[in-house]
Amino acid sequence: MAPKSDSAEAIVLNFVNEQNRPLNSQNVADSLQKFNLKKAGIQKALDNLADNGKISFKEYGKQKIYLARQDQFDIPNSEELNQMKEENAQVQQQLDEQKRAISEVEGEIKNLQSNLTLEQIRHKEAKLQKEVKEMEDKLVKLREGVTLVRPEERKGIAEMYSEKLSQWRKRKRMFKDVWDAITENLPKDLKEFKEELGLEYDEDVGVSLQSFSGLLQHGKKRTRDQ
Known part of the structure; x- marks a missing residue:
């Protein structure tokens, strides 16, 4: 309506x-x-x-x-206007103080939220204590001379490692033979040709067959010493 x-x-x-x-x-x-x-x-x-x-x-x-x-409307005179300005300035000052107080409280809340709760601290403490206990138990076994890896397991790992090194060595040799045959009469720069094909040598990626072979020899020597 x-x-x-x-x-x-x-x-x-x-x-x-x-x-x-x-x-x-x-x-x-x-x-x-x-x-x-x-x-x-x-x-x-x-x-x-x-x-x-x-x-x-x-x-x-x-x-x-x-x-x-x-x-x-009641129009204020100059005295009333000045009083209103003073009151406004006081209110503005109080507002600024309240804003600062709110900012401080928000900062404290943010800091508290970034800290771990008591429950989280207890959980983390329990986890660390468990890890420490496991490491202490392992250390005790090592001090007592307990063998953590059985001889047959160590032998199997060493044999597998040796087999992988043999395959690595064999493939390097095969690649070298093929590479030498292809590039024997190649007129272009071998380095540029290698980059065009996207080939990488062991050294290009920071590995060395010799260093890995040395690890195997070191393991055998350590076994004999024990």
């Missing part, structure tokens, strides 16, 4: 007085959409209010600008 004209005028008058700034009918219509007032009804209410002297208006060509009557 659409509002009556007098209630529409009351709504429009209240809005114009609250805003206390220059307004046209479109400004008022946009702001009062929630009251389901049509623009024509708002225009009529503005004109009636202006004709009755309840609001002021000025015409700029075809545009009418409406404004609340200023004589209804």
Whole structure:
């Protein structure tokens, strides 16, 4: 149900007085959409209010600008204005202090959130104690001369390691034979040709067959010494 004209005028008058700034009918219509007032009804209410002297208006060509009557408002004198400025400054200072206090509290909360909870500390402590116990047990066995790796297991690992080294050595030799045959009469630079093919030697990736063979010999020597 659409509002009556007098209630529409009351709504429009209240809005114009609250805003206390220059307004046209479109400004008022946009702001009062929630009251389901049509623009024509708002225009009529503005004109009636202006004709009755309840609001002021000025015409700029075809545009009418409406404004609340200023004589209804208490205009503060210079002393009151100065007092208001002082009060405003005090309120602003209090606001700044509150902001600093909030910032400090937020910083404390952030620090607390970054710390471990008591439950997390206990869990981590239990885990570390378990790791320490396992390492201590292993150390005791080593001091007592307990063999952690059985001889047959060590032998099997050494044989497998030796087999892999043999395969490595065999493949290096095969590659060298093929490479020498291909590049024997090749006119281009061998280094450039190698890069074109995307080939990498062991040395290019930081490994050496000799160093791995040395590990096997060192293991055999250590076994004999024991």
